[in-house]
Structures are given as structure tokens and as C-alpha cells.
Amino acid sequence: MDRSDHLSFLNRKEGHLLSTIVQKFGGTSVGSTERIKRMAEKIIQEKSKGHDVVAVVSAMGKTTDALVKLVSEITSEPSKREMDMLLSTGEQVTISLLTMALQQQGVEAISFTGWQAGVRTDSILGNAHIQAIETGRIKSELNVGRVVVVAGFQGITEEGDISTLGRGGSDITAAALASALKADRCDIYTDVDGVYTSDPRFVKKASKITSLSYVDMQNLAVMGAGVLHPRAIKHAKKFGIPLYIKSSFENVGGTLIHGKIKQNGPIPVFGVTFEKDIHRVEMFECEDVEGFREAFMSELSSRHIQGDVYIQRCRNSLSLLIKKQDLHEVLSILEKEKDKWKYSRIEERSNLSKVSVIGGDMKGRSEIKVGVCRMLLESGVRVKLIGESSISVTAVIEKSHVQSAVECLHTGFGLDYKDTLKASV
Template identity: 75%
Template structure:
């Protein structure tokens, strides 16, 4: 029998009625003759509610106890979904991350999966059961519960699909596929029917929230097709797989954005290049994603980080005081990035991006570029205008794409 992994996000399982509807989707796959492994997130805003409880107790919780608490959200969902499946006469069993054999490193709160022992899952599949696994979590070698960070259920699903050599991994969410930009901010965004692993990973790394970049990495490594589709509508969705060459005249695959970014500038660096290398190694060892830019003036290093990582990054920099003279920090910022098509950014895109933003009176704080993207840092209040004008300027609006395809 072929094996299918299905993943349902928090919105998809946000109520008992929705859990029943997702049980119907699971059973449909089972009736088609597939072995089915399901990965679920916590219901709706459960994780946010748990975090709020912590804030009522302490402003400095230990990472171990945070992971112990946050892992309970998915445990509720796996039990309810298993019951909903069983209610319709289909055998099912629920597993927490550690019961499913998911072992991680010891970076609590943002752990990486190191290995998966699939023997227990395979045994239950052989017994004719649907296996429902808690996403977002695993266990360390020391026996501590660990969580994989925001969007971690995507990672669990893709990693399980790889370990089980599944035929595909279906990611059910509240949108019906991957778009050229976030449709909540850019109403004229176009759905992308097919994407390569490389282009999807580039979009995800630079802020496209529909899929976690580490999930794409797992799928790409083992050649597992990913299908992004709506939990609430029947539609084609977006297929992510190998060797997809995006057609069209534009050199751009999409516009991504991230809100609530902090910019930290280390001023007076005597060895900018050496400090940059050392800082990037330290951040990577803690699984902190950051953009690090050397600025035009010789002694300045600029760091862009998410709000959730701010305190940890500041503690790292505090230990490196001898590397710079002073720090300046800005909050309330956003990143808007233009992502190059087919793994590369055309040299003219940076110039064109600046022209478009200037024409639309978007005030730019920093512009940085990499091999795959050009990023502008702007105020939170201007992020929608910036994303919309760049989307239009690079010919990605729905109407433009439709005309080009005729």
C-alpha cells in the first residue's frame, strides 16, 4: 500500500466540528487504499493561550518548562481526531512526538529533528490503523520534551514523510495554495500551481508563512512531493516537487514580507568580517535565523531578527562587547523581499526595487541583497503599500499574469 502523510494546521482543527471534517478527509484517503499518517497542530489559538498563561506567572520562563507546557496543545488534538476517526468505524491510534520516535537535538524551543524511529508507526499501519501524530514536538537524548518552533508541525509532517518514504505529503491549511505574495496584504496575488523545492524554500526562508523552510528541506532531500491545499475547499492547490522551471517573462517568483522585525546595528567594529563570521556561527548553533549585513561604512554591522529572538540575541551581543563600540536598536520594522526565480536574483532587480519604492513614497531604512533575494527594511505601517507596489511593479498581479498566459 502507498503511504500518505496529511498535516492539518491549527485553523483546520480549531473546533470539534472542524476536527470531524478533517476526520472525513483522513477516511477518504484511507478508503482509497492508502496507509495514512496524520500530523496535527494544536487547536486554533491554543499555543497563544498557553504563552499568555506563562506571562501571568513569569517573564523569564525556563525553556524546558515552556516546551513541557506547549507540547500539551497537540496532545489534545491527536486524541480528539483519533476519536473522530474511530467514531466512523476506522481504526486509529494517537502518538505524541516522542511516542512516534522523533528524536531532536537539545536546543529547546527551536529544536531540530535528528532521527525518527518509525518502527512503532509502521507496526500500527500494518495493523490497519490510521496513525495520528502530534506535530511540533519530539524528545531529546536526555529524555526532555522538545518543541520545534513556530510552524513546527510542517517540519514533523515532512520529516515523517521522508522517514516513511511516503508517496506524498499533503499540507492542509487555511489558504488554497502558495501565492506570489501574502493575499491578506496583497489582494491581487496570484496562486502558483507548481513550484520547485528550491523556489519554495527561498520563499519560505524569506518570510512566506504558508510552509516552514525546514519542511521543504526535508522533502527536497528525500524527493517527497508536497501538496499545499485548503482544509475547507476542494481545489488544485500548489504542488511542490523537483525540476519545475517557472515560465513567464518576470525574473521574480514572489514578494514576501515579515512584520515586527528588530534591527540591531553594531557600530565601531574593528574587524567587521571576522565579527560577522563569528556572530553567524553563534546564531546558527542556537538555530536563530537572522539577516546579517555589512553596511557601506566600514565599521558597521547590521542585524535583522524576529521579535521572538530579540532577548537571546541581545544576550549574545552582550558577551561580545569588545567587538564593537556601541549598539543602536530599532523595533516596529518590517522586511519586504523580492525573490528571484529559479534560484537566482537578476542584477537589475535591486535598482528596480528601489525605484518602485521611491516612486510610491515608501521610506526605506536598509536595503540588502543575497544570491536569491533583495530585501528592504521599512516601517510596519508601510508594509502593505510596499508589498502591493512591488507586486504590481514586477508584473505579478493576477490580471497581469492572466493576460500573459493567454
Template identity: 80%
Template sequence: MSTIVQKFGGTSVGSTERIKRMAEKVIQEKKKGHDVVVVVSAMGKTTDTLVKFVSDITTKPSKRERDMLLSTGEQLTISLFAMALQQRGVEAISFTGWQAGIQTDSVLGNAHIESIDTRRIRSELDHGKVVVVAGFQGVTVDGDISTLGRGGSDITAAALAAALKADRCDIFTDVDGVYTSDPRFVPKASKITSLSYEDMKNLAVMGADVLHPRAVKHAKRFGIPLYIKSSFENVTGTLIHGKVKQNEASPVTGITFEKAIHRVDIFDCDDVEEFRESFMCELASRHIQGDVYTQSCRNTLSVLIKEEDLQEVLFILEKGKDRWKYSRIEERSNLSKVSVIGRNLKGRPEIKIRVCRMLLENAVKVKLIGESSISVTAVMEKRDVQSAVECLHTGLGLDYKNKIMASM
């Protein structure tokens, strides 16, 4: 008997009526003879509401207590989802992260899964039950509840699929696949029906919200196909699997963006390259994603980070000031970043030249531009992000010609 993991995001389970509709999708797979494990997020904006409760109480919350609170959102959903299945005559049982055997490290608020003991899940599957698991959470070696950070339910689903050696992992969401850019933001974005793990990871790392990059990592390691599909429409989605032939004439996969970022500049570094390496290790140890650029002419390090990571990054810098020997730091807000994603872009310098020219022609004032093997990234003021994304999407030939784009 094959095993299927199905993940439903917050919008998909945003009301009791939607939970009942998603339960029907689970029942369809069960009727085909599959063992089914369901992973769910908190309902709708529940997590945002819980975060607001925290800010009403304190400006410096304990990470342990914050995770304790945030984990309750998924607990509400799993119990309702299991009851919806039971109401339809399907045996089901709900598990929190720790009940499902999900062990994480101790970086509370942004924990990484270290191992999964699947014995209890397998036992319930062997008894014919659907197992409904809370996404976004696990337990540390000390027995504390931990959360996996924004998008953590994707990670839970892919990690469980890998641990269970599932045949596939279906990710149900409010968009019907992976596009060349966010279709809610770029109406001319093209759907990509098939992507390699590597291309999907590159898009996700640089800001595509449709799937968490750590979910792709788990799936790739064990060769688990991921299928991104709509919760509400019966249309072709996006299959993410092994190597997919790339269109050499078009090295660009898509355009990603992050609307709200902070830039931190660290000036007069004694040894900017040594500082960069050491600082990146500090960020990695706390699971903070940051784009780090060096400006050797001024011995300056520039770091692009998400808003929620700003205070921790400033704390790291202050703590390490004597070791790193810099003169001062400046932080800048109201910024966005736009990235052109592809492969071997450093070997295609004409891409960066075209990006710079198109942004200049569209009066987008670039604050910083950098490149890597997978991206060309430009930083700009928030007000320019829509114009930047649309001009690059059109200028690099990504606007749709048909409803569904040919696979890259």
C-alpha cells in the same frame, strides 16, 4: 500499499466540528487503500493561550518547562482526532512526538529533528490503523520534551514523510496554495500551481508563512512531493517537487514580507567581516534566523531578527563583547521587511534598481536595503509595508491575469 502523510494546521482543527470534517479527508484516503499518517497542530489559538499563561507567571521562563507546557496543545488535538476516526469505524491511535520516535537536538524552543525511529508507527500501520501524531514536538537525548518552533508541525509532517518513504505529504491549511504574495494581504496575488523545492525554500526562508523552510528541506532530501491545499475548498493547490522550468523572462518568483522585525546595529567593529562570520555561527548554533548586513564604511554590522529572538540575540552580543570588540549597539523596533524573491538576482542588478525606484516613487522610506542571490530586501517602518508590497507586486508584473498563474 502506498503511504500518505496528511498535516492539518491549527485553523483546520480549530473546533470539534472541524476535526470531524478533517477526519473525513483522512477516511477518503484510507478508502483508496492508502496507509495514512496524520500530523496535527494545536487547536486554533491554543498555543497563543498557553504562551499567555507563561507570561502571566514569569518574564524569564525555563525553556524546559515552557516546552513541556506548549506540547500539551497538540496532545489535546491528537486524542480528539483519533476518537473522531474511531467514531466513524476507522481504527486509529494517537502518538505524542516522543511516542512517534522523533528525536531532536537539545535547542529547546526551536529544536531540530535528528532522527525518527518509525518502528512503532509502522507496526500500527501494518495493523490497519491510522496513526495520528502530534506535530511541533519531539524528545531530546536526555528525555526532555522539545518543541520545534513556530510552524513546527510542517516540519514534523515532512520529516515523517521522509522517514516513512511516503508517496506524498499533503499540507492542509487555510489558504488554497502558494501565491506570489500572501493573498490575505495582497488581493491581486497569483496562485502558483507548481514550484520547485528550491523556489519554495527561498520564499519560506524570507518570510512566506505558508510552509516552514525546514519542511521543504526534509522533503527535498528524500524527493517527497508536498501538496499545499485548502482544508475547506475543493480547488487546485500547489505541488512542490523537483526542478520546475523557470520563466527566464521573469526571474522573480514572489514578494514576501515580515510585519514585525527588530534591527540591531553593532558599531565600530574591529574586523567587521570576521565578526560577521563568527556572529552568524553563534546564531546558527541556536537555530536563530537573522539577515546580517555589513556596512564597511562605518565598520557596522546590521542584523534583522524576529521579535521573539531579540533578547537572545542581545544576550549573545553582550556575552561576546570582549571577543568581538565593538563600541556599542542600537536596537530599533516598529520595522518591517519586504523581499523580492527569485533566482540569481545578484546577476540581475536591474531588479534592485527597479525596486529602489518603485519604493521611492511610492514614498516608502527605506531604512536599509540588501541583496543576495535569491532576494532583494528592503527594511522600512511598519506603516509602509502594505504600500511597499502592493507597488512591488504590481511593478514587477506579478498581479494575476487569471485565477491560477502558470508555473514558473
């Protein structure tokens, strides 16, 4: 897709002018009142083109971190219900201020919390999944010409409790709303100007990718690319909603994510992702390591906890890689089920990172795994654990080596300063 086709796709769908746009603004985009005013201008630009506009916003800047810090000064074991009650307030501040900024410019606008917007979730507090969105109230406001500003990251459970969707939850809200409203596009405004072959704030030689299929973006996101939440892509893909990742601060082209990319053959490696803070929990001398793995992963899934599990048959152990935020709950699960799952002891390790090379189809490509090991070894990076799948090869390393590891893999697989890339379907 060349630039003219790219712009045409953004401006038209199936021969019709666009009618509904969802715009999502992240925490850095609305980090001050001045930035909120600037984002209001972006909303007004779309509204002036004749579109109905729904804006989804995050909490301002470091608001969520500040609220978490307040909690730590009171208790080390807060209830999930009260955490969600507290954390949901951050987005409420932003929606009110952004709505006022629009009204100040003569634009009719109204703000909704997640539950006022009809966002219904399951009951896994702190990491809830959207079950349905009742769009009647939003559509009523759009029908009378108002901009609707919705608090991202939050919803309400069947029991009537406020719920939050976890880190990156505003992405999910935006994509889910776009799907429910059958919007023509969902624009994700962020502090980078698109999707890159690696995080451009971390790898200076990273290259922008102008077009990605849903599948390739999902693969990048699942393996650590922080620009977009994997569940947001899932919602968009299900209903064919184009996602456009663009800069909040620069007027440059971004990255279009959709399902209309012409396939020119799979690209062996088109990205290098990483997660800086990983914990490793290892269970030793498992009586039934395969059965343990299946039951354990099922339990984690029921709680919406993501983790990578590796079996090490030489010592009949199971290794789990998880985010720090999930460590306490995982250890509680293991202690509770110790007699049923039958393992002898647990060891946990921190100060680890996970580095992955991502490709379109890596089945049977043993040279990629060999290449990862060789490149890291030559760079003086010790690999503690390595795994592979059809989309990635992942190495677990010391956190202190993550910068050099990502840079050497990015260079080694030929991703430095290339012409703008287009990933495979």
C-alpha cells in the same frame, strides 16, 4: 505540467499506485470540534482509497498563544525546558480529539505524541531540529490497518526532555515523517488553497502558483512566505517527497511542490514576501567587522537563530535583522561576548518590516534592485536598508508602510492577476 499531468502525478508515482500518505492539519484546520470532524472526513477519504494514512496535527487555533499568555502572568523569564513541557500539551489535545472523531466513524486509529512516534531531536529547546525518526511503532500500527495520528511540533532529546521545533514545527514533523516512511506524498492542509505570488490575505491581486520546484519554494519560505516552513521543504527535497499545499475548507486545486518541473527559463521575479515584525540590532565601531560577522553568525547558527546581517562600512557597523522572539537571546549573546568582539555600543529598533522580491536567478540583475528602490520611493516608502542575494532583493522599511510596499512591488513586477503561474526549476 498541465492539469491532467498534475493530477496524474498526485495519483501515481513511478507507475505504482500510492500506498502511504501523510496529511498535516494546521491550527486553523482543527480550530474547533466541528473542524476536527471535517478533517477526520478527509483522512477517511484517503483511507478509503486503500492508502496507509499518517495524520500530523497542530494545536487547536490560538492554543499556543493562550499558553504563552499564561506564562507571562507568572514569569518574564521562563526556562526553555518548562516552556517546551507546557507548549507540547496543545498538540496532545488535538491528537486525542481527532483520533476519537475517527473512531466514532468506525475507523481504527491511534494517537502518538512526538516522542511516542519516535521523533528524536537535538537539545536546542524551543527551536529543536529533528535528528532522526524511529518509525517502528508507526509502521506496526499501519500494518494492522490503523490510522496513526501524530502530534506535530514536538519530539524528545537524547537526554529524555520534551522538545519543540519552533513556529511552523508541525510542517517539519509532517515532511520528516513522510521522508522517514518513504511516503508517496505529504499533503499540507491550511487556510489558503495553495502558494501565491504573495499572501492572498494581504494582497488581493495575488495569483496562485500551481507548481513549484523545491528550490523555488525554499526561496519563498526562507524570505518570509508563511505557508510552509523552510525546514519542511529541506526534508522533502532530500528524499524526493512531493508536497501538496491545499485548502482545508475548499475543494479546489492547490500547489504541488516537487522536483519534476520542466524548465522554461528562469522567471526574474515570481513572488513578493514580507515579514511584518522585525527588530534591527546595530553594533557600532566594530574593531574587526568581517571577523565579528563570521563569529556572530556562527554563534547564532549554533542556537538555530535565523537572522540577516548587513555590514555598513561607512561607519564600521554591523546590522542584524531578527524576529522579536529572538531579541532577548541575541542581546544576551552580544553582552556576554562584548570584550571578545570589540564594538563600542548597540542600538536596537523595532516597528520595522522586511519586504523581498524573489526570483529564480537574480545574480547580476542590478535592474531589479534599482526597480525596487524606485517603486518604493514613488509610493512614498522610505527604505532604511537594502540587500541583495542570488534569489532576492530585500528592503527594510517602517512597519506602517508594509501593505503599500508589498502591493506596489507586486504590481510593479507584473504579478497582479496573471494567469496561474509556474515557477522555474
